[in-house]
Amino acid sequence: MDVSVAFPTALDSHEDITLAEELGYARAWLYDTPQNSPDVWMCLALAAERTTRIGLGPGVLVPSLRHPMVNAAATAMLAALAPGRVEVAFGTGFSGRRAMGYGAITWSFMAEYIRAYRGLLRGEVVEWEGAEMQMLHPAGHAPRRPVDVPILISALGPKGAEVARELGDGLYATLQLPDFAREFPRVSYLAWGTVLDEGEDPTSERVRLAGGPGTALAWHGAYEFGGQAAVAGLAGGGAWNEVVNRTPEERRHIAVHTGHCVELNEADRAAWDAGGSSLLGPTTLSGTREEVRDKLGELADSGVTEIVFQPCGPDVRRELETFLEVASRSTTAVRS
Template sequence: MQVSCAFPTALSTPDDIAVAEELGYERAWIYDTPQQSPDVWMTLALAAQRTERIGLGPGVLVPSLRHPMVNAAGTATLAALAPGRVAVAFGTGFTGRRAMGHGAITWSFMDAYIRAYRALLAGEVIEWEGARMRMLHPDGHAPARPVEVPVLVGALGPKGNKVANELGDGLFVTLQQPDFMTEYSWVPYLAWGTVLDDDEPQDSDHARVAAGPGWALAYHGAYEFAGADAVRELPGGAAWMDVVERTSPDERHLAVHAGHCVELNEADRAAWDAGGHVMVRDATLSGTRDEVRRRLAELGARGVTEIVYQPCGPDTRSELARFHEAAAGVES
């Protein structure tokens, strides 16, 4: 199993990716979340300049955030800066849309967008929004077309699986593990958590800051996909909803997604203190070194070929090092 990493894009991300390369990580994926992050393409360009080997890519791009020509040009630029190291993943938009009050894009739009994006990189003329266009970059402005980079699709259901099968080179998954993972030869799985010391309780201060942001996704996801009643069924869920419901309904998504994948927000802290921390091992890839290795082996048996670990907390190097040491040698 390949061991890769991910980062919620921050000003420190280029340096964090350089650390990941030093520690032996295969690839670094970064998030396309403009409501809380610097620009994904600028950050990847800086990472390309500070690294030599590690793979680089957005994981995942949200199509509605940019015209396909913009993402095609960004991809071509990164491919020139880091030749042979670039891959691109697309998704329908969890944080990248819901944190701004929108639902996910439709799979029909995703299908049309990826077809247009891939055709642009191939040097073809496309039609988009009623106009015909192609990449016109002269020499020195982008690599010559075709620009060939692998494209992965983040999908959990049958509609997404169809698009990924037809248009993708792999399946990018997180939060859930669909049965159709086994149909793909390249399956990165994005996970959060931390390697605990053998005698460390799962409600330690270290666990809270290092695994907490990933654990909180259980509440964020339950709220977005199943509603308030589903959240209340979780340990600490009533406390979480009490905080969220202090915000008016038209701005409630702001309370839900504040700190998303980075730190615990007010609702998350309330749920943790109300006993929600009992879910840390179930909701994240957390445990002792041996427990993490067993979990990774199980993921490999289900079809995961690349674990994508997002560290959290103040000591990124330590979290990356602990996880890489635990994951090294796990076979898919």
């Protein structure tokens, strides 16, 4: 199992990726979340210029945010800057759309988009929105076509699984691992958490800062997929709903997704303090070294071929070093 890293795209993402390469991580993924982040392609290009080995890619692109020609041209540019190091993942928009008040895109749209995107990178004439088009980039404007990059697809249900089987080179999973994961030769699993020091209190301030944002995804995900009734069934859910309900319904998605994957927002902090901290262990890759190693072993046994860890909190180096130490021992044990 490869050990990779993900970062919420930020102005200093290239520095974090440089550190991840120095430490030995296999790949670095950046999120396509324009409502929270600077442009993912700009930040990946900065990272490509500052690194030589680590893999790079957007994880995940949300098709509705850009014309397929724009993503194809950006992919070609990154492939020119980092030849042999680029992979791309696509998703329907958990935070990339929902944080702006939209629902997820349909899987039929996803399939049409990826077909057009793949065709453009192959140098073909494709049809999009009733018009025929082709990458016309002359020498010096993009690599020669075809531009071949692996494409992973984030899917949880049967419709997504079908699209991934037809058009993907692998699966990019988060929040939960679908039953069909074993069908794919490549399965990347995005996870959050923090490795506890010996005897460390799991409700400490360090743990809250480093493990809290990942824990908050339990409330965010429950809200988006099951509504406030689903949130109420979770530890701290009542306090979370109480804070979120102070925001008018038409703007509630803003209250929910503020700080998403970076820090606890007001509702998240209320939930954490109301007992939600107990979700840290069950919902994230958090725990003692032995507990985290056991969780990684279970993921490997379930078909995960790449663990993608997103660090949180003020001490990124500590999170990256500690997780890599534990994960490296876990993957070595799996190989043996």
